[in-house]
Amino acid sequence: MSDLEATKTRYEVLGPLLDERLLRLWAAREARAIGSGGAYQVAAATGMSLKAIQTGLGELDLLEALPDGLPLTPVPGRRSNGQRSQPRVRLPGGGRKWTEDKDPTILPALELLLADEVAGDPMGRQRWVRSSLRHLSERLAAQGHSASPTTVSRLLKGLGFSQKSNKRKLGAVGRCPERDAQFLYIAAQRQTFTAAGLPIVSVDTKKKELIGNFRNGGRSWCRSAPEVDEHDFPSKAVCQAVPFGVYDVTKNAGFVVVGTSYNTPQFAVSAIARWWQAEGRDAYPGADRLLILADGGGGNGSRAGAWKVNLQERLCNRHRLTVTVCHYPPGCSKWNPVEHRLFSQISKNWEGQPLRSLDLMLGYIRGTTTRTGLRVSAELDDATYPKGQKVTRDDLGKVSFKPHADCPIRNYTISPQIADQQA
Template identity: 40%
Template sequence: MKVSAETVAALCGKFEAVLPHLDERQRRLYLGAEAQALGHGGITAVATAAGVSTVTVSRGLHQLRGGPSVLGRQRAPGGGRKPLTTTDPGLQAALDSLIEPTELGDPASVLRWTTASLRDLAEQLTATGHPVGATTVGKLLHQMGYSLQAAAQTRSGGNHPDRDAQFRHIHAAVNAFLTDGQPVISVDAKKKEAIGNYQRPGRTWRPKGIPIEVDDHAFPADTDLITPYGIYDLGKDSGWVNVGTDRNTAAFAVESIRRWWYDRGHLDHPRAAALLITADAGGPNGVLFHTWRWQLAALAREMDIPITVCHFPPGTSKWNKVEHRLFSRITCAWRGIPLTSHEVAVKAIASAHTRTGLVVQAELDTHRYPTGQNPAPWQVAALPLSRDAFHGDWNYTLHPAPEPQRTPPRRTDPAATAWLSDPALTGMPRQELDSLVELVADDWQWLADRDLTRRTGQPRQRPSAHGIGQLEHHIRVLAAVLRARRVATTVLITEILGCHRTYLNRCADGAAELLARHDIYIAPVEGPKARTRAQLQARIDAAQQHQDGQ
């Protein structure tokens, strides 16, 4: 049956309204459906009305009558533009090399100093011959398993081989003390905080639109800093914080423990017979500072109980209980609050608490703690300290003992000194040797101060209170002269003087440097060195016979 002209005209209006909104496949299927509805002659009528080929209408009709299944897409597989990873096989490898360089901080990496944003990555890839857009870079990164991530603080420094064993040792010591009812405290200094109307991290509840107004910046030179030193009592779940306004020194650390003991410790532990302290391996309360142990020995003497110290291995300070039992609560207590004064800081610290019953006390410490307050070598040697069998440098006990008195300087046997000062050995009259001793007598303090500056990088803050050694000045000069003359071995000289060889060599080095400072040169003698007292006496006798013969 032939399709009427009125039907074709109606189809023309319908197609003009609908076909522009359909894609290629949808138009083909729609035209096929209309032709199927018209029956015989429908293909020609629809093709005429739509202005397309009858082949297009026939294909649409065929697909409707059982052709290929519904695709769910506009084009069959393989149609359209190929992915960039197919047309540019090296794109993914180039992107991976930019995101994850083979060496961290590699100077050859083009993004060494560039933030690796999608736009930056797209620009770098395009510049290296891989044209790509930022959106495509984002899709590729997700396909490669990348995502935006912040840095995670999980690295804990060097892994000491005895790290786990020390943790077990600390655990056993803490359990033993707590089982016996003895106090165990964890100590450390929190990071310095600025006092002033400065912005602090965190947020607080405020009326909407009325935030706390703070200064937009601070000048470091004019900033007043505080150092909170925390003592956390493991047995009582209580904290005590000494808020210092001066330097964080070993004296400040021990004074904080002293204040805790006299303010809270002796009340919380009236029957205490010992005290265990867990501390970091670094800082003023670290394992390398004699001042820390020296100050603790004085505190043990005051408290009249032994003080045991267990240091955490290097790089593991975050495991110290005071860090996450006390300091974390202090950080929450003053978040978003400007520390405008010392009083505000102290009150904010004292407000820290937990639902499990943590109570914190804080006290302001305005005392001065100058540096350079180091013990003398003889004081270090006299410390009442006993070291544990396992890592005695990390685990030790300071016993309450009377304050040691300085031993007098070593006095060498006058007869031995007179024998070694014989002109046959020194190569000069005794009066000339005495003149050399007087010449360098005022230079020993200069030498000691210079050596201290070399070791610490800072000049001495106050005059030395413990001298510069235990050997007399004339013995040092005599040792330097004999060593320069090469008349006897160092072993024989130390045997005659009754001192240690290493210490004598160090003293002789200093004396030789002072003599050279005054342009004094000691010439060596010929012949082998004397190794015994008899050989040394034979040299003296030979020189005396030679002098008598003349």
């Protein structure tokens, strides 16, 4: 058995029986017995802080220097009324309180600051923020919450964030010049719609899935691993599923339409219209405006004319809705809430489980929940949506399209048309 393992075993036996000071002295004795680097090894084996072990070494030196029969000399410790304290064991609850205990509102305030700055991997558990620790500390201070950058770092780790190094990605698109301005504009639009009690949805298409006895990434608890085909040949699949997600930002509710055709603008708008008919109009009675947050490409791309034409015909005119669309800048799709609040949870729910049928896939989607109350509905759309829908200039000219003053390519509003306009 190595020194590290032996120290860990002794700590597990003696640790629960020793008070704070005796534990320091024991750890110091162990470190001294190991020799050079002993304090680091004991810290690694026990989980104790290096500072506590070094304090114990100092106390051990003082104890060994005392002649027999003499009283214990005071050991440097915390100051109390200007005097050094005698060695003592703190009572339960002793020590400085955590910032979040002294200021219970700091965590909600920090989460509110992060609401528009959080991104996440839709296929994993990673999350990150755009602002620096110093910037977040200054913004908290402006709201009356005192927290150093170190404290902000600890609070972020408690909320599930961690530091990640850069990862070079081939073919990455250059930084969009109006990127930050667009994020600020999206945040302002969200605030306006939220204050008015109007619906806000985040939309996107999830990764396409082959339906059949194919391997699905991840692991799950089971007695024996599911056996799948050796190769994931598309020709052997039952079909290719195309999940389109509509995430209600305000209600924390997801609505997924699983198509079996292509990811086209017609399919994307049809999925949003399905959400409005099934859930949206009941959740927001009387609402006549809708904010859609979308990526800049794909079936809901900012430059796709078919996307705007279908929004006009299938959503605005049919349901008498004024629709405002805000697209995220290029390369920023992971800041779209549907990615890390809905798609990531669905991926975790079915990881390690072969998607052998559409019914099974829909079941996993509907069974996705989180501690924060996420609920998800799912429907199958087996209609055919052909690619390459032709849109002429005349078709675009009939759209009641109003670009916004800020970044008009990515921000615009489409209004419902009256009967004579449609004719």
